[in-house]
Amino acid sequence: xxxxxxxxxxxxxxxxxxxxxxxxxxxxxxxxxxxxxxxxxxxxxxxxxxxxxxxxxxxxxxxxxxxxxxxxxxxxxxxxxxxxxxxxxxxxxxxxxxxxxxxxxx
Numbered sequence: 001x002x003x004x005x006x007x008x009x010x011x012x013x014x015x016x017x018x019x020x021x022x023x024x025x026x027x028x029x030x031x032x033x034x035x036x037x038x039x040x041x042x043x044x045x046x047x048x049x050x051x052x053x054x055x056x057x058x059x060x061x062x063x064x065x066x067x068x069x070x071x072x073x074x075x076x077x078x079x080x081x082x083x084x085x086x087x088x089x090x091x092x093x094x095x096x097x098x099x100x101x102x103x104x105x106x
Contacts, residue, residue: 007050007064009095014053017102023055047074049082049089055105059087062101067093 007027014025028051030044049061061082063075071079071091079089088105092098 001066003064003066003069006066006092006094010051010062010064010092010098013095013098014051022106023053023102025051025053028052028061045078047072047076047078049075049078053102055102058105059085060101060105061087061089062098063089063091065091065093069093 011025011027014023017023018025028044028048030042030046030048032040032042034040049063051062051064053060053062059082061078063071063079065071069091082089088101090097090101092101
């Protein structure tokens with residue numbers, strides 16, 4: 001399964017939980033968009049996790065990878081900063097892993 005397919009399933013699962021009022025989440029990856037003017041608009045912060053979740057006051061960053069995926073240097077730095085600030089950061093490869101993380105956070 002491709003990373004974007006794994007991410008889609010995870011986002012659908014989180015949407016289901018969010019509709020029940022159990023958490024808040026958003027897709028938070030970094031990138032750039034080309035504007036009509038030809039300029040680029042940068043989004044996010046280099047290395048930020050793919051998905052950000054807030055549940056019971058806990059900040060959780062989810063970095064989605066395939067079994068062969070590897071963190072970039074920017075992602076490792078983001079993980080260190082998030083954990084230093086008291087947040088949680090997980091590398092996930094399936095919706096089942098996210099389910100366990102969410103259940104532990106409750």
